Amino acid sequence: MINEIKTIVQNYLDNIKLCSLQVGTVENNGIRISDKLVVPMELIVGNLKKSLIIGQKVRLLRNHGGQQFYILEVIQE
Template sequence: MINEIKTIVQNYLNNVKLCSLIIGTVTNTGIKINDKITVPNVLIKGNLKDFISVGDRVRLIRNHGGQEYYIVEIIGFVPIAKNMTVSINPITISDGMTLSSIQIKGVTKS
């Protein structure tokens, strides 16, 4: 009897999706998963939440039960990070020198 219960529990855990990966589009009220489902902003977590804009496509992890969604990627977004070099349109400075790239010393959230 015990072995049968263990087998049932093991089969359940093997077949249940404890989390899932979803793609959605950011709206004013949340993230639209499909025509019928929009996840409200209060259920969205993650440090990328501060960087999303309406219209962005994002990849989310949905926890088991769907009570929390974590943004893992803003599709097509390339973050600027410390020690990264950013190419820019050439800028001519007053002494005639031209800048075409900038080395990032640090990044802070404003």
């Protein structure tokens, strides 16, 4: 029984993504990170949020679960 629990926990830890880097483009209503997904500005945090201009490309750090995105840098203006 203990070995099965260890296996389950190890598989979970191997497959979980605690955080990930995303690249997106600033739009009116948020940051587009794919053709189908626009992250709303309510989920964006960071010092650079106030200085974003529409059309800029930014690098984001996605928090575990995708409920918060931190702006790391502006890649392109």
